Every structure is written in C-alpha cells, then in structure tokens.
Amino acid sequence: MEALTAVKVLLIVTSHSQFGNTGEKTGFWLEELAAPYEQFTKAGAQVDIASPLGGQAPVDPRSEKEQTEDTRAFLADAEATKKLANTKVLAQVKDTYDAYFVVGGHGVMWDLAKHAPTHQLLAAGYARGSVVAAVCHGPAALVGVKGPDGKPLVAGKRVAAFSNAEEQAAKFDAIVPFPLETRMRELGARYESGPLWKSFTVRDGRLVTGQNPASSAATAQEVLKVLAEKKQAPAPKG
Secondary structure: OOOOOOOEEEEEOOOOOEOOOOOOEOOEOHHHHHHHHHHHHHOOOEEEEEEOOOEOOOEOHHHHHOOOHHHHHHHOOHHHHHHHHOEEEHHHOOOOOOEEEEOOOHHHHOOHHHOHHHHHHHHHHHHHOOEEEEEOOHHHHHOOOEOOOOOEOOOOOEEOOOOHHHHHHOOOOOOOOOOHHHHHHHOOOEEOOOOOOOOOEEEEOOEEEEOOHHHHHHHHHHHHHHHHHHHHOOOOOO
C-alpha cells in the first residue's frame, strides 16, 4: 500500500477507569489501541491520541495480561507511550484529521457514550469527508453522533460492535450501562456480527467498525484502504 505520509489519524480513548459498581478497574483495551497504532504508523500516517480528560489514559488491567506482538511493540515504543501518557483533551482538539478511530474498552460505555465534545468532533469530521472508525465498545462513542442529515450517523448504515452474545459470554451484561448491539439497532443501524471473539469488520462508505479485540488490526487496515481510495479520487459526500 502507498505510504500515507501526509495523513493524520486521531485515536480516541476513554478516561473512565471504574467498572460500574464492581470495584474493579476498566479503561481502554490495550490491543485495540496498539494494533491500530501499529497499522497507521507503519503506513506512514501521523498518529495522535486524545481522551476526554487528557493526560494519562487508563488501560484495562485485564488487557495488559493478554500481551500480543502489537501490544509489546507499542509498550516498547517510547514515542507511543509518551503520547499515551500525554493524551490531548478531546474538547480542545482543533486539528482536522483524515480519520478518527475510537478505541474500545468498557470505559467508553460510561464516558465517550455521553461525551458531547467527542460527538461533535466526529460529526464535524464525517461531514467534512473524514473517515470515522471504532472497534469493540468504541462504537458506543457513536450513539450521540449525528450525520449531515441530522439523523444518527449509524442510521441505515452497516455497523459492527461488541455483540450482546459476547457481553453475556463475558458475564458483563449486567454491569454495562446499556447493551451496545441493542443500542445500535435502536438507532437504526444495520447491525452485523461474526463468530464470538473472531475478527469481524464492516465498512459502509467512510464509516468503519469492528466487533471485538480480535478485529482491531483489520479495522485499521480497512480505514487505510478508505484513505488510500480517497487519496486517489475524492470520495463523494454522504
């Protein structure tokens, strides 16, 4: 794939660290940050990281135990870890990015799902022609995002996200504030899913979504395909 050296990508992570009322910690899922970061930087893109509160973003401790090649590479990358320790404040993000990628993790369900600055940033980016992407619980950040027509951005579009079956299998369905798959359907999305815990990614125009942690790299790769297409020929609005 042609190097996308002039492309700018913003990775968006949660600032929420409490897992409901369980007393356990949550945050963003490390693989869902590390794999896209690796894919985007390898393609030559400039990558920034932002969160609602800025500064050090909380990683879900469970995800730190599930080390992969991508997570090890991310943690060994001084520039990457510096960006994570000093995330930009989402409400203060003025730069325009070619793609916005919402990293998953259960924390998203509590803050980004209700974070108006994130919703406004994504709505403006999409209306401007940028790619909007999210993986696993990341699509929870899309629930308040409006499309250029004033309807929910996901309405009528093919969308993947962490499935109700996966939430139930993990025994977290009684903890999360809402079932993500159900909410996507309520907003009019054409929700799709693959087998539990397997990579599954959906693209609908400039909206790219992935189902679970295993989908992280594939979702980023799909974003890169859209960016490469846009570079060759301007994408139509909508």
